Amino acid sequence: MTDHSKPKVNELSSGRASPKYSLAIWARQHRVSPELYEERRQTALRLAIEGINDGSIDSIDGISSPLSRKIQAHHGGKLFEMNRNWIETAQSWVCPCCRRNKFEIARVGSKGQILAKLVLHHDHMTDALEAAFHRVFVDSGSHKATNTGLALIERMAPAFSAYAPVLICEDCNNADAAAKKLISDIDGRIRFHSFSISQIYQFIVIGANSSHLVDEGKVFAAWALIRQAYFARMKLVHEVAKAAVLQDYWFEKYQCGIVPEPTLSNGYSNYNGLEFVSGEALFREMTSTAIKHVSNYSRWRTETQPARGKPPENFLAMIDSFPGSARMWGALPGDWRCPTCGRSKYETVSFSEGKISFHTHTPSRFSTAWNEIKHICAGCSNVVTAMKRELKGYGIDVEFAYDCISPESLRLLITARPHSPPLVDRKMAEALINNWRSGDRQN
Structure with a gap:
């Protein structure tokens, strides 16, 4: 039986091919016609x-x-x-x-x-932006072509959409069209509006094996809630279109022939067998013996992070605007305190560079020393994960981060500050790291 797994010796050594083409030869031999x-x-x-x-x-x-x-x-x-x-x-x-x-x-x-029939239901902001783009040309009478305006329109459209495209039945899509016609007859043409699936559900009368009926009263009730937002969006759309047409500096297109990311992982190669090669696997192999930059993972204990400001009075509205943070905030009682640093729920809210942050973390159930603790604040959790990262830099792989340190030791290690990262006792932190490195893992 002929072995086709490797290129023939004469193919590799002849003038027609050389070892650098062995991958291409192998690929040709295994190519599916x-x-x-x-x-x-x-x-x-x-x-x-x-x-x-x-x-x-x-x-x-x-x-x-x-x-x-x-x-x-x-x-x-x-x-x-x-x-x-x-x-x-x-x-x-x-x-x-x-x-x-x-x-x-x-x-x-x-x-x-x-x-x-099923149809893809979508918002019409791309159409709205393109229409506004043309309208600005007409209204302004501009004779100067825009090089980047259309690219801006294409990139901005998803930001103005009220929801992502979603597959629905044709009856629901038809109900949306019927509802828009009802509104247009009373409130003027709303060409670029489209109700979301949760809004459509509010005004349709559903029956098996039949098209939906539309409850007119509920249509106008749904429209009343979103009318102002729709017209506000349309005003913004018009302003973006004006900028796209009259201020031609928003987006730079590359010259023909420039490939922005010509990497193997992005599918950019001349093939010849490279289509079989994983970019990630190639990177791992090529860097296995290469010099690697060693990060300074000890900064968590050798450098003091600056204190942060007090949150504004409306901080809770900001937290509620982020589903993850809102869920964590709501899961804790009002009198909750972090069981390690002792800060109140309010004191664990971080406010830095104009951004509000509130997060809690649950210690792994496999870290037995932490089994009685359900939630700790982000500040305390960051200390634990930073300690694990430094230990890994020394080749000590701690499977579960919270095995690095006990709750009691963490309480002694840090000094809490309202709305700010805790201060870390440098001598104690160094001793804990050294204990791990020497094999004495009493933490």
């Missing part, structure tokens, strides 16, 4: 259809799936009008807007067909 690749694609397609039809594959759908046969039987064997999104989603898919499953969504259309 276009014909074989297409054959495999066709086989995979045939087996996928068989799996859909016999019910062994339910992560996608089709005309003859068990679900489709059930739907046809329910509607008297009528033919489907089925779109790609329906086919490419699981048979167990549920609309995130109306909460109906596919069987409940499927209904008979105006032409006697079974409608089986």
Whole structure:
């Protein structure tokens, strides 16, 4: 049997090739021909259809799936009008807007067909920005072309969107269109508005195997809550468009031929076998014997971090604006104090460079010395993790960070400061590190 795992010696030593091309030669020898690749694609397609039809594959759908046969039987064997999104989603898919499953969504259309359609529901801020972009040109009468304005528009659109694109049933999308028409008849044209799925759910009347009815009163109630925000967004959109057209310095496009990130990990290579090479694995191999910069992991105990300011009176509104921080704040009683540094809940709030921060941490349940403690403040947790990082720099790998130090030792090690990182006793910290390095792990 011929061994194709390595290039032939004469190929590597001849004038036509050299060892530096051995990867390319190997790749050519193991390349799948276009014909074989297409054959495999066709086989995979045939087996996928068989799996859909016999019910062994339910992560996608089709005309003859068990679900489709059930739907046809329910509607008297009528033919489907089925779109790609329906086919490419699981048979167990549920609309995130109306909460109906596919069987409940499927209904008979105006032409006697079974409608089986899902659509991507999205905000229309890209359209709004492009329209405003053109409007500014018309209103300003500018004869100067913008080189960067359209790039700015494309990058800014997601920031103005009220929600991310989401797949929903066609009935929910149609209900959104019907609601917008109702509003436009009363409040003027709102061409670029689109309700979110939570808002649509508030005003639709849901039924199985039928299109949604729209409750007009609830439509206007939902609109009343977001009307001001919509028009405020549209004003901002217009200002951005003005800047894009009249102030052509927002975004620099690279000259043709410049590749911003020409790295292997970004898929930039001449192939020849490099498509099989992991950038991460290559980096690990190449740096295994290379000189590495050694960071100063002892700063947590040798340098004093500056004190921070007192939070503003509305700090709680700022905390509540960040879901993670709000959840942690709400989980603690008002009289909570950090069990290691003793600071009150309010005193653990950090305010630095105009930013509010509030976090708590739960010690690992595998660190038995900490089993009685449920939460500690971020300041105390940062000391523990910094200690673990320094120990790792010395080649001491502590599996669980809280095994580095006991709660009692941490209390002695630090001096708490309101709204600021704790002061660390340098001599005690050095002694703790030295104990670990000498093998005396009494912490």
